[in-house]
Amino acid sequence: MTDAPAALTVDSLACARGGIPLLEGVSFALNAGEALVLRGPNGCGKTTLLRTLAGLQPPLAGRISAPPESIAYAAHADGLKPTLTATETLQFWARLHGQGGVTPALERMNLAVLAQRQGQHLSAGQKRRLGLARLLVTGRPIWVLDEPTVSLDSASVALFAGVVREHLARGGLAVIATHVDLGLPEARSLEIARFRATTRAAADDFLEAFL
Amino acid sequence: MTDAPAALTVDSLACARGGIPLLEGVSFALNAGEALVLRGPNGCGKTTLLRTLAGLQPPLAGRISAPPESIAYAAHADGLKPTLTATETLQFWARLHGQGGVTPALERMNLAVLAQRQGQHLSAGQKRRLGLARLLVTGRPIWVLDEPTVSLDSASVALFAGVVREHLARGGLAVIATHVDLGLPEARSLEIARFRATTRAAADDFLEAFL
Amino acid sequence: MASIWRYANPRKFMETSGWLLPGVSILAALCIATGVIWGFFFTGEDYRQGSTVKIVFLHVPAALMAINAWLMMLVASLIWLIRRHHVSALAAKAAAPVGVTMTLIALITGAVWGQPMWGTWWAWDPRLTSFLILFLFYLGYIALWQAIEDPDTAADLTSVLCLVGSVFALLSRYAVNFWNQGLHQGASLSVVDEGAPMDIAYRLPLYFAMAGFALLFIALLLAGTRTEIRARRMQALLTRERMG
Amino acid sequence: MTALLIRDLRLAMRAGGGFGLGLAFYLILAVLVPLGVGPEGDTLALIAPGILWVGALLSCLLSLDRLFALDYEDGSLDLLATAPIPLEGVVTMKALAHWITTGLPLTLVAPVLGVLLNLPAAGFGWLVASLLLGTPALSVIGTFGAALTLGLRRGGLLLSLLVLPLYVPTLVFGAQAVVRGAAGLGTATPLLLLAGITAGAAALLPFASAAAIRINLR
Amino acid sequence: MTALLIRDLRLAMRAGGGFGLGLAFYLILAVLVPLGVGPEGDTLALIAPGILWVGALLSCLLSLDRLFALDYEDGSLDLLATAPIPLEGVVTMKALAHWITTGLPLTLVAPVLGVLLNLPAAGFGWLVASLLLGTPALSVIGTFGAALTLGLRRGGLLLSLLVLPLYVPTLVFGAQAVVRGAAGLGTATPLLLLAGITAGAAALLPFASAAAIRINLR
Numbered sequence A, B: 001m002t003d004a005p006a007a008l009t010v011d012s013l014a015c016a017r018g019g020i021p022l023l024e025g026v027s028f029a030l031n032a033g034e035a036l037v038l039r040g041p042n043g044c045g046k047t048t049l050l051r052t053l054a055g056l057q058p059p060l061a062g063r064i065s066a067p068p069e070s071i072a073y074a075a076h077a078d079g080l081k082p083t084l085t086a087t088e089t090l091q092f093w094a095r096l097h098g099q100g101g102v103t104p105a106l107e108r109m110n111l112a113v114l115a116q117r118q119g120q121h122l123s124a125g126q127k128r129r130l131g132l133a134r135l136l137v138t139g140r141p142i143w144v145l146d147e148p149t150v151s152l153d154s155a156s157v158a159l160f161a162g163v164v165r166e167h168l169a170r171g172g173l174a175v176i177a178t179h180v181d182l183g184l185p186e187a188r189s190l191e192i193a194r195f196r197a198t199t200r201a202a203a204d205d206f207l208e209a210f211l
Numbered sequence C: 001m002a003s004i005w006r007y008a009n010p011r012k013f014m015e016t017s018g019w020l021l022p023g024v025s026i027l028a029a030l031c032i033a034t035g036v037i038w039g040f041f042f043t044g045e046d047y048r049q050g051s052t053v054k055i056v057f058l059h060v061p062a063a064l065m066a067i068n069a070w071l072m073m074l075v076a077s078l079i080w081l082i083r084r085h086h087v088s089a090l091a092a093k094a095a096a097p098v099g100v101t102m103t104l105i106a107l108i109t110g111a112v113w114g115q116p117m118w119g120t121w122w123a124w125d126p127r128l129t130s131f132l133i134l135f136l137f138y139l140g141y142i143a144l145w146q147a148i149e150d151p152d153t154a155a156d157l158t159s160v161l162c163l164v165g166s167v168f169a170l171l172s173r174y175a176v177n178f179w180n181q182g183l184h185q186g187a188s189l190s191v192v193d194e195g196a197p198m199d200i201a202y203r204l205p206l207y208f209a210m211a212g213f214a215l216l217f218i219a220l221l222l223a224g225t226r227t228e229i230r231a232r233r234m235q236a237l238l239t240r241e242r243m244g
Numbered sequence D, E: 001m002t003a004l005l006i007r008d009l010r011l012a013m014r015a016g017g018g019f020g021l022g023l024a025f026y027l028i029l030a031v032l033v034p035l036g037v038g039p040e041g042d043t044l045a046l047i048a049p050g051i052l053w054v055g056a057l058l059s060c061l062l063s064l065d066r067l068f069a070l071d072y073e074d075g076s077l078d079l080l081a082t083a084p085i086p087l088e089g090v091v092t093m094k095a096l097a098h099w100i101t102t103g104l105p106l107t108l109v110a111p112v113l114g115v116l117l118n119l120p121a122a123g124f125g126w127l128v129a130s131l132l133l134g135t136p137a138l139s140v141i142g143t144f145g146a147a148l149t150l151g152l153r154r155g156g157l158l159l160s161l162l163v164l165p166l167y168v169p170t171l172v173f174g175a176q177a178v179v180r181g182a183a184g185l186g187t188a189t190p191l192l193l194l195a196g197i198t199a200g201a202a203a204l205l206p207f208a209s210a211a212a213i214r215i216n217l218r
């Protein structure tokens, strides 16, 4: 974890998917230790927003300010390899992020007994837990999570809430899109549907040029 | 839908995954109009049980009795093609099952506006809705569903509950594995963890032969 | 009458093969030693082929066993598909590496022989070509076994491959014959040069070498199957442990 | 069942020209070989029948890899296996779709490549005839290989390893028919044998393929 | 960064012998060509250098297809793109892993296939030398093609179509080196050009590949 407390500021962000503007005017600021839960109906643009935050696609307009290389992203897909064991998977990500041992992360996500199991032999929820354990070995302060509790049973959801809470207590941040209750009452909540792009302005001038 | 009321009887079923017995002694009976919700922690074997019911893997022991070709299965993966539109996808499955038009199914799952959208351009929840719409065009009485409401927002969960209820009212059956509340209070519930395979007997005699 | 299927029980098989294996191994070693030493040192030189002819004592038995190993795999695969006896599936699995080694020995000794005989290491003669194709079938079969994790699935799929492969191997044999009528020796044991029957002085040691290779194959097959059964036993123990 | 065929053809078209690409590969191969071998017309004429057949075979092979893999990964195959058509039918339709998108266009374009490779004039008719008779077998055999390697990551190369030896008889009779045709000799025997292989493979292999799929889904 | 290399090599091994299969394909090709072309030693000797180079190229090509595709489909590539190593590094490591699992073994086994194809004795050394110099370029160029076709279903054939023309210079110089070597002529020029292509491709193409991936992820 970086020493300086991280912060994430999003300023009148607009983002598009497939050339169609979805959201505009999204603004919020998160400080160390805070979590934000994104809510909104299916297809309103949560995934798109999170991918933009993670730097995987450029924003249409607006600014995202966060310390460089501070964001850890976890998506619908977990990025697990069917033939690598849980330990190998985590070790790979840990080394890539210059971090050390993976045993604490395995234990924290209740995966110790599955440590030697290959990805293809995990159940849906076990895969998900392993995907989340990856966050712990990135050592990054800002977690950007897309529906992290999908397929998790209630015990695992509570476990995950505890992990997020610890992360916040250590000065981390989290932005989480979800449809279900995460058991994080202290988190702020943001209704994404509010920011639905309506004005033409959101379409960048490139599109304008054709009109 | 078939005319004779269907029924599903499972009698001391045992099933295995990767050669390892997971469940044994699973018994239940469902009559027309009934739904059963399977519950249990991650990795307890819900998916394995449902695949066995759907006939995708042979049971270790026990019997499943259901009318032939009466089961419609919906899994973690939706089987959508990135380049086919919603309408084309449904039409394909409808034709394969010898059924007619797909518009009612599209409308019922609130997909009418997305009818011409390709699979790759749908959000996670929209994909899921389309996957569920497929059930309506199979015309089969027994629905075997694996975590059907993953990624759905609350409005869509309610929509889905309504669809299941109609299906039951028409004499259908449903077996649903889930970790979350489906809004189907009338459904019976079965805790799968109870059936965890423990006795040696569950290992078939082949394993014994090697010991 | 005790059914032969009794031996398809792994435990019974382990017992029986346990005392069979040393005997067969010793016998194989004796036969091969007799055949090869006799053949190499106590036969005269062929007037046309010189001393290179002596490689026949390795080449022919290896070539024979290469084909027989595949036939044995075919039978074992059928038994597995029909009666689902695990030992037969494991025996088929164990036979493949032996078969592929025999094929390789036949190819290499043939090549070493071909250099003085035909002036080239390799020629696209039908017999050689069909052996090369057999080699490919073996490779594919082994690769498929290795690629699949679940042992029963692997047994099923490799058995299907073995059945289909056998048909196509046979077809290939005819196809290759059609494609080229080559330089290689005729198909019978009895010819070294055209028409003349092989000298008894060659034939006897050759029979010894052939019997030795057959016994060697059986010994390797038994040993390999025992290893496979032990591996499965380990797996079963691990499973039981995991079930608690 | 035709619904499946239509869907597969449509998917092939949508994915950026399923038709065009098999062809393009064939064309490129026919260009690369002279680049590698050298431009002498006589050498090329000598090897043209063989290269054209090997090329057709490799083009088929290259597109086999994803025949079932996509359906397997996205769960469609599970759903197809529970649908009211036999898996044997599914497999046959897949092979047919593969032939229509690969074997058939290859056959039609082969004469053009024959010109590039300096194929003797007498050989053109036999080239088309032999490909027309032989490519269905390539598709059916390939479907079997794809069914076997279903669910193996990077199954592509394993698939080649399994399928190529099975292609040998087809290749030999196909190429022989063209060689003999080009030399003005009789081609009845190889063509008959080719037709026999195709008929036999189409009649029997679907059962093996369906069995392999059932085993793999388990 | 080595973590990535190790992971990729490990994945290649686990997936049922990533090493063995590239080889197997090469071997099979060397068997099929004589079956198509005919058994005459002289003809084979004539075309051996070209066929061996075309075969190496096709073997490389066949395994390219899934270079990024698997990482893309399961979401790993998204995660790699947000990891603290530059995408250029990711791409270079992928190319290196590909070469170690494909190009290197091909080079080592090529002489054996030279025997099968009746390559003149003088050509063997040059065959190995040219492959050693040339195959890294095949891997780097192939990585670029794989990056471009990332995310396209059935990208495999499109990939071939894009990559094969890029392979032409490597093929021509590589095959020429062997042809001249086998004929006892000087091979310095083609080998130097080959080395130049490899060096240039390895130095510049990773930037293009990384850019292509960034665009495809968007």
Ligand code: HEM
Binding pocket: C056, C059, C060, C063, C064, C106, C107, C108, C109, C110, C111, C113, C114, C115, C117, C127, C128, C131, C132, C184, C185, C186, C187, C188, C189, C190, C191, C192
């Ligand atoms: C790589 C190359 C070769 C392979 C794969 C090969 C394969 C075989 C096979 C399968 C047999 C047993 C046939 C049978 O008993 O019916 C055989 C027998 C024989 N081979 Fe070869 N061979 C090769 C090279 C050679 C060469 C170069 C010679 C040299 C003259 C040769 C001479 C013989 C003879 C004399 C027999 C035994 C006679 C007979 O059974 O017909 N082989 N070879």
Ligand SMILES: Nc1ncnc2c1ncn2[C@@H]1O[C@H](COP(=O)(O)OP(=O)(O)OP(=O)(O)O)[C@@H](O)[C@H]1O
Binding pocket: A017, A018, A019, A020, A022, A040, A041, A042, A043, A044, A045, A046, A047, A048, A049, B117, B120, B121, B122, B123, B124, B125, B126, B151
């Ligand atoms: N190429 C495209 N053309 C038109 N619309 C598109 C295209 N690609 C995506 N979309 C639409 O953009 C939206 C993307 O939403 P996104 O995936 O961000 O939703 P989400 O809020 O994450 O939804 P969910 O809760 O279902 O995951 C969806 O409505 C989708 O239909």
Ligand SMILES: Nc1ncnc2c1ncn2[C@@H]1O[C@H](COP(=O)(O)OP(=O)(O)OP(=O)(O)O)[C@@H](O)[C@H]1O
Binding pocket: A117, A120, A121, A122, A123, A124, A125, A126, A151, B017, B018, B019, B020, B022, B040, B041, B042, B043, B044, B045, B046, B047, B048, B049
């Ligand atoms: N090859 C294998 N070897 C050992 N264990 C395996 C193998 N394959 C699967 N398993 C285990 O079998 C169980 C399979 O569970 P299944 O997928 O049916 O669970 P589930 O109840 O659907 O869980 P979830 O709620 O997470 O989806 C898991 O515990 C998994 O780890």
Ligand SMILES: [Mg+2]
Binding pocket: A046, A047, A048, A146, B123, B124, B125
């Ligand atoms: Mg989403």
Ligand SMILES: [Mg+2]
Binding pocket: A123, A124, A125, B046, B047, B048, B146
């Ligand atoms: Mg599950």
